[in-house]
Amino acid sequence: MAAVAENNLIVLHPDQKLFNAEKKLAQANSPEMHAKLLPSQLNTLSFNHALMLLKMNKIEQCKALLDAIQARNPDTCLPTLINASLLFKDRKVDEGVALLHVCIARFAMAAIDSCSD
Numbered sequence: 001m002a003a004v005a006e007n008n009l010i011v012l013h014p015d016q017k018l019f020n021a022e023k024k025l026a027q028a029n030s031p032e033m034h035a036k037l038l039p040s041q042l043n044t045l046s047f048n049h050a051l052m053l054l055k056m057n058k059i060e061q062c063k064a065l066l067d068a069i070q071a072r073n074p075d076t077c078l079p080t081l082i083n084a085s086l087l088f089k090d091r092k093v094d095e096g097v098a099l100l101h102v103c104i105a106r107f108a109m110a111a112i113d114s115c116s117d
Helices: 001-012 018-028 039-055 059-072 080-090 095-117
Strands: none
Touching: 018 039, 039 059, 039 080, 059 080, 080 095
């Protein structure tokens, strides 16, 4: 519960003490905490941690966390959004847009499939 509360405080005050906030998110996102959190809480914490890493320019750590999020939850589009941001940051706009189009198409088809069931 403390990890979720800490996550909420970080979101409310994103520019205050980024290093300390990132450290707390990393602790909350540790394997020991994974068993204590609901999947939705874990996904939110991980996504916010990835956003924090992106903001701090810790690109390799961010990419590794995004891979872990995608592996845990292949049905989410959230890692794609940050991956597109990374591409935009590297001035690879066309690649970022293409990645977003693939994500949109994939999730649009999933939505259509779920409606036809």
